[in-house]
Amino acid sequence: MRREEAISNKMDWVTVLIYMVMVLLGWFNIFAAVYDETANQSIFDLSLNSGRQLMFIAASAIIIVAILIVDMRFYEAAAFLIYGIVVFLLVLVPLIGKEVGGNKAWLGIGSFGVQPSEFAKFATALVVAKIIGTVGFRMDRLRNQVILFGIILVPIALTLLQKDFGTALVFTAFLLVFFREGMSPFLLIIGMAMAVIAILTLIVDNQWYLHGGIVVLALVIVFFGKRTVKRILTIGVGAIIIIGTIESFDYVINNVLPVRHKKRLEALVNPDFDPMGINWNVTQSKIAIGSGGFSGKGFLKGTQTKFDFVPEQSTDFIFCTIGEEHGWLGSLVVVGLFITLLLRIVFLAERQKNRFARVYGYSVASIFFFHFAVNIGMTVGLFPVIGIPLPFFSYGGSALWSFTILLFILLKLDAHRSQMLGRL
Amino acid sequence: MNEGRKEIFQVVFVLTGIVFLVKLFFIQLLDDRYVQLADSNSIMKEIEYPSRGLIFDRNSKLLVYNSPEYDLHIVTKEVVNFDSARFCEVFDITQQELKQRFVELKKLKEYSPYRPTVFIKQLSNYDFAKIQERLDEFTGFYIQPRTTRAYTTDALANVLGYVSEISKNQLDRDSLKLYRQGDYIGQSGIEARYEAVLRGQRGVRYKLRNVKGIEKGSFKDGDYDTLSVPGKNLMTTIDLDLQQYGEYLMAGKVGSVVALEPATGEILSIVSGPSYDPSMLTGRKFSSNFMLISSDTTKPLFTRPLMAMYPPGSIFKIVQSLIGLEEGVLSYDTRFPCDRSLVNCHGHPNPTNLHGAIQYSCNPYFHQAFRRIINQSKSPNTFTDSRIGLDNWREYVKRFGLGAPLGVDLPSEKGGQMPTSNLYNRIYGEGRWKYSTIYSLSIGQGEMLVTPLQMANMAAIMANKGYYYTPHLVKVIEGSDIDSRYRTRNETGIDSAYFSFVQDAMSDAIYGTAQRAIIPGIELCGKTGTAQNPHGHDHSVFMAFAPKDNPKIAIAVYVENAGWGGRSAASIASLMIERYLNGEIKRKHLEAYVLKGDFLDPVVRATPTPTVQQIVPVDME
CATH class of the missing domain: 3.90.1310.10 (Penicillin-binding protein 2a (Domain 2))
Incomplete structure (x- = not known):
């Protein structure tokens, strides 16, 4: 009994409040997305997404209680066990899973289905935190980096097997965590450079122009600097590596990537590309959001979102409903809530006394950030269309539970941070 | 260690939020396009x-x-x-x-x-x-x-x-x-x-x-x-009137009629019997009708003129004559005795020259003539000599459009078969076959198959005295040219004088083996044939062109299980030619005979003989 009292006193109620507001707003918007004024529907109707979402929310409450009751040492101790179970489930999915919306990502028991890939997020976060939190762990050791990359590559590979490109990408958010814990920014910079090269490869049709440009650039650098053998060699090798990268991107884009992803990439760098075909979703999404104006059309008054014009209206494109019905002000509130939550999580992570909890906190922040940035980026046309949900807003049980678990394990650890003092 | 990295996170988070809000500001407040679009509410896509x-x-x-x-x-x-x-x-x-x-x-x-x-x-x-x-x-x-x-x-x-x-x-x-x-x-x-x-x-x-x-x-x-x-x-290129007449004549029969315009290679008529009414495969009844047609045992979906392959039979003797003449191993005066110990034959003047051999379709003559084509003593070894001879002969045959698909503008055309030395090497082993192994080829039997389309093309080559245009079905595509290969002349490389000689013999052959084909007022050149059928009655074959001086139509007719070529096939070909050149049929009795479709001798009909008669030819002409 003593611990329960302690929990309610030590809980970070700011975060809990933000969480509750978000889940509630999400539920209203899911109702708005499917609302049909002629049908006299109720938000509690279980045949509607909103009714089912309410059940998912209720289940989340049970999950939260369970998380808070379990001993806080369990999460660190059982990290590998949880990770192992999730990986096992991920392996099962392609074998016995069922297909929903083109992705085979579901494990079903009767009519009830879950997406193991969603739960892989917190499992991976626990393992990453546990490894980095080990006494004497040093991020600058190559061996440690290899292990960490291996840990995130397993779920990436397995979700790619399910053709769930979006969820696989989410795991790259851990790079941010590694960076926070001491990985050289060099890797992130290389990643950025790769992205720039990739975009150039997409924009420039004939990669020989790119190759030519790089050779000219390399010659110019050689010419205007000290012409030592070592420097020329370094620049030469660098130029060859970049050219090789361009070629391999070109190969991946044309031969490996599914056509729909390739088109989405092309659509992103070229907004005029096929506005009625591959950019259809984004065109419709922007019309919906754009028509919201400053203060929106009002709750349930949206007109764009009623006719199924934006596919995935209540899941991946839920932000359209917010933009249309609540305008720029509503968007400001939602974006503001997310930024507040993210900053609060960073604050919580930083005040942890032990490394495991801190790394875990940053993992939660990074994953939430990735979802937030990619999802809203895609609905407003700043990112390619990659189907990942907006935390707490998008319809779906697995996603809601996954984000709830992520957040409340952190809150549990945070509540007991003083008890961990001795274990620094 | 890692100082300032917390701040980087915070800055990135806040910046992302600001970028989104600015972008949203643009599309929600500054750009009125979207509001207008939404006023008229929604875009519907209509396919035309x-x-x-x-x-x-x-x-x-x-x-x-x-x-x-x-x-x-x-x-x-x-x-x-x-x-x-x-x-x-x-x-x-x-x-x-x-x-x-x-x-x-x-x-x-x-x-x-x-x-x-x-x-x-x-x-x-x-x-x-x-x-x-x-x-x-x-x-x-x-x-x-x-x-x-x-x-x-x-x-x-x-x-x-x-x-x-x-x-x-x-x-x-x-x-x-x-x-x-x-x-x-x-x-x-x-x-x-x-x-x-x-x-x-x-x-x-x-x-x-x-x-x-x-x-x-x-x-x-x-x-x-x-x-x-x-x-x-x-x-x-189809002449609808001729086509309909052809299908009318072929009603109830199994076989093919292909008529070409020799000067262009245009297909005037291409009949596949039995067929079906094309409007059966439209509309809601498509599936049930398709089941019906495709399960029909007479295979109406099988396009016989392009896909059925038969031994050419006696018609091939013409090709042998031309190759022999071009090779210089035969002349107009070459005579061979009609030696029935080699292959069977039928009564005619003996011995005969080349003209007579074509006219009377003498089997022993071509048995001996083909030996001269194959064995020219290019090698002292008779096996090697046969191989050299066959390879040389195969080159000629290819130029007649045989042994490979002609390239007509329809899918799934078959190429027939003309044997190569490789084929016999596979069957008998290298150096283990010679003329006596392959002599059936001399009279168009053995390992030799042609399609009705190839036979019609052969008639066109005879009419043109040595060249042909690839047969085709489409004359004009609105706004663009047809494939250049249908406008390219294919040469056989054989002297046209030899073709004139063969034409004369084909003209006389009508009076010998296919008197039913004679059309008053039109000089017709033709050759009958009988395609051996190991599974039942022989197939009736006839190829012809007319008029001799200025050929307008070349035709090949195959009627399955209808006995020898002089009766059914020659009658149908002759009626088709009359219809095309004169526009009407004067020989109503012949038309009635064809429509009755009763071509077999009473004796033959009484004893349906599914005996397998391989190689040993019993050509009845």
Whole structure:
């Protein structure tokens, strides 16, 4: 009994409040997305997404209680066990899973289905935190980096097997965590450079122009600097590596990537590309959001979102409903809530006394950030269309539970941070 | 260590939020485009189906056109007060079927209660007229017009081919994404071969609709709309009158008739018997009729002129003569005794020269003549010498368009078979076969197969004295040229003087073996043949061209199980020529004889002999 009292006193109620507001707003918007004024529907109707979402929310409450009751040492101790179970489930999915919306990502028991890939997020976060939190762990050791990359590559590979490109990408958010814990920014910079090269490869049709440009650039650098053998060699090798990268991107884009992803990439760098075909979703999404104006059309008054014009209206494109019905002000509130939550999580992570909890906190922040940035980026046309949900807003049980678990394990650890003092 | 990295996180988070809000500010407040678009509310995409190209005959008579059919679409959300009993009555379906329709509808991948989805497919013009005025009783149901193929004639089914909904397989292979589920695509014949020309281009129109689904004009003044481009029309080389007459004559018979214009290689008529009525494979009855036709044991879908392969029989003696003359191993005066110990023959003057040998179709003569072609003592080893001879002979044969598909503009043409030395090496082993192994080839038997189309082409070569244009079916494609290969002359490389000699012999042969073929007032050159059939009665074969001086038509006729060529095949060919050149038939008795279709001798008919008579030829001419 003593611990329960302690929990309610030590809980970070700011975060809990933000969480509750978000889940509630999400539920209203899911109702708005499917609302049909002629049908006299109720938000509690279980045949509607909103009714089912309410059940998912209720289940989340049970999950939260369970998380808070379990001993806080369990999460660190059982990290590998949880990770192992999730990986096992991920392996099962392609074998016995069922297909929903083109992705085979579901494990079903009767009519009830879950997406193991969603739960892989917190499992991976626990393992990453546990490894980095080990006494004497040093991020600058190559061996440690290899292990960490291996840990995130397993779920990436397995979700790619399910053709769930979006969820696989989410795991790259851990790079941010590694960076926070001491990985050289060099890797992130290389990643950025790769992205720039990739975009150039997409924009420039004939990669020989790119190759030519790089050779000219390399010659110019050689010419205007000290012409030592070592420097020329370094620049030469660098130029060859970049050219090789361009070629391999070109190969991946044309031969490996599914056509729909390739088109989405092309659509992103070229907004005029096929506005009625591959950019259809984004065109419709922007019309919906754009028509919201400053203060929106009002709750349930949206007109764009009623006719199924934006596919995935209540899941991946839920932000359209917010933009249309609540305008720029509503968007400001939602974006503001997310930024507040993210900053609060960073604050919580930083005040942890032990490394495991801190790394875990940053993992939660990074994953939430990735979802937030990619999802809203895609609905407003700043990112390619990659189907990942907006935390707490998008319809779906697995996603809601996954984000709830992520957040409340952190809150549990945070509540007991003083008890961990001795274990620094 | 890692100082300042916390701040980097915070800065990145806040910056991302600001970027989003700025972007949102632009699209929500500064850009009024979206508000306007949303005022007219929503963009609907409307597909405009192009009309498929029409097909004409060589005299601009219409063969294939498009007739409207109607799909009934449903928007489930708009259906109110649905009276299912009334619906069943109007649309002539049972309650059970209606229920089934609804179940299937909900299972469709693209199903949405807000968008029109196909409910009943392919209502005919007649059905449509019936339901049109009652349609407004059923809210939420709409008619979407489409077109289906329709035919002015019941002839030509195999050549025209048919059109049907694209299959799952074809969709998967369509890497350019030209088709969608439910689209029509040419499945055989001209419809398949000229699919790219006939199909045209789909158009798309983007329309704005308000909340109530009422149209509010086009999106961005139609900037993104594309007009549908109708398919191109084709003029075929077919003479519809001759074609219909050919099918009339072939009624109830199994076989082929191919008639060409020798000067151009244009196919005037191409009959495959038995056939079917092309309009059976259109509209709602497609599936049931297709089952019926494809399970028919007489194989109406099998295009015999291109796909059936027979031994050429005696007709091939002409080719042997020409090769012998060109090689210099035969001359007009070469005489061989009619030695029946080699192969069987029939009564005629003996010994005979080359002219006589063609005229009387003397088997022993060509047995000996072919030996001269094959064994020219190029090598002291008789096995090697035979191989050299056969390879040389094969080169000639190839130039007659034999042994490989001619390249007609229809799918699935067969090439027949002309043996190579490799074939015999495989059968008997290298250096283990010689002339006595392969002598059956001399009279067009043995390991030798040709299609009726190749035989007709052979007649055209005879008519042209040594060259041919690849046979083809399409004369004009609206707005573009036909493939250059149909305008290129193919030479046999054999002196045209030898062809003149052979023509004379073919002219006389009519009086010897095919007197039924004689047409008063037209000088006809022809050659009969009998294709051996190990499974039953022999096939009747005849090839001919006319008039001799200025050939207008070259023809080959195959009638299966109809005995020797002088009767049925020669009669049909002769009637076809008369019809084409004179425009009418004076020899009504011959027409009646052909239509009666009773060609076999009473004795032969009494004893159907499915004996396997390989190699040993018993040519009856």
